[in-house]
Amino acid sequence: xxxxxxxxxxxxxxxxxxxxxxxxxxxxxxxxxxxxxxxxxxxxxxxxxxxxxxxxxxxxxxxxxxxxxxxxxxxxxxxxxxxxxxxxxxxxxxxxxxxxxxxxxxxxxxxxxxxxxxxxxxxxxxxxxxxxxxxxxxxxxxxxxxxxxxxxxxxxxxxxxxxxxxxxxxxxxxxxxxxxxxxxxxxxxxxxx
Numbered sequence: 001x002x003x004x005x006x007x008x009x010x011x012x013x014x015x016x017x018x019x020x021x022x023x024x025x026x027x028x029x030x031x032x033x034x035x036x037x038x039x040x041x042x043x044x045x046x047x048x049x050x051x052x053x054x055x056x057x058x059x060x061x062x063x064x065x066x067x068x069x070x071x072x073x074x075x076x077x078x079x080x081x082x083x084x085x086x087x088x089x090x091x092x093x094x095x096x097x098x099x100x101x102x103x104x105x106x107x108x109x110x111x112x113x114x115x116x117x118x119x120x121x122x123x124x125x126x127x128x129x130x131x132x133x134x135x136x137x138x139x140x141x142x143x144x145x146x147x148x149x150x151x152x153x154x155x156x157x158x159x160x161x162x163x164x165x166x167x168x169x170x171x172x173x174x175x176x177x178x179x180x181x182x183x184x185x186x187x188x189x190x191x192x193x
Contacts (some may be wrong), residue, residue, distance in 0.1 A: 008055065008063035009087060012076070016052050016068040018128045026106045026125075027133075028099075029056040029064060037067075058089065075130055086132035088122070090146055096121070096137040102108055115139075119149045151181045 011021040023029045033055040039048060052068040078085050091099055096113070100123055103110050112123035119138040126132055138149055157178055161171045 005060070006062045008065045009058075010053075010065040010067060011047075011127075011129070012069050013066050013129045014069050014071045014073065015128065016054060016066065017094050019066045019068070020054065022128050023056050023066070024063065026103055027056075027058075028102065029058050031055075032057045032063070054082075078132060079132075084131075086124075086134050088134035088136045093134045093137050093138045093139060096135065096139075099135060113137075147179075151179055153181045153183055155183075 024031060031054060035053050037045065037051045037053045039050070041047070046067055046069065048070060052066075054066050054068075056064045056066070058064045064119040077083055098112060100113065103123075103125060108125055110123055110125050110148075113121050114123070116122055119142070121137050121139045123135045124132060136181060138146075140149070142149075154175060155168065157175060157180060158171060161174055165171050165174075
């Protein structure tokens with residue numbers, strides 16, 4: 001694996017002061033870098049000259065970046081193909097309830113917390129630009145990493161993959177590349193195949 005995780009996520013807003021207020025006051029992120037980005041053709045960057053591009057520390061050595069686009073542009077549709085449905089931030093279990101109280105104290109509407117099965121407990125909110133944010137935590141009581149917490153047994157993964165592929169060779173190909181939990185008499189243990 002060549003990546004360690006997220007370097008930065010880049011979101012679009014049309015009011016930088018509102019973005020700064022929300023992401024520092026409500027989310028507790030720290031503003032760490034401010035700049036302007038000149039437009040350059042053929043780089044896939046935003047099609048506007050001299051945009052503000054501000055960076056916030058979102059923890060674990062990762063950044064959240066905000067581009068400030070001109071006002072009056074249409075809003076994205078998060079539930080369309082190619083859209084970003086939401087961002088889920090992992091919150092350690094010991095800090096989860098305090099974060100939810102912080103958000104409520106900021107008078108931001110919060111949905112949850114709700115159990116989502118397995119280790120997942122989540123709460124949801126929207127930023128000022130309609131971006132859906134999730135706080136996800138592990139209330140299983142088991143000390144485990146985020147990736148480890150979502151591993152499945154071969155039977156669980158196979159059952160889902162068989163709904164996607166009718167060719168058993170495709171199912172086997174994908175199972176071969178997945179880290180899976182091994183069934184034991186005491187439960188399941190993670191194994192990496």
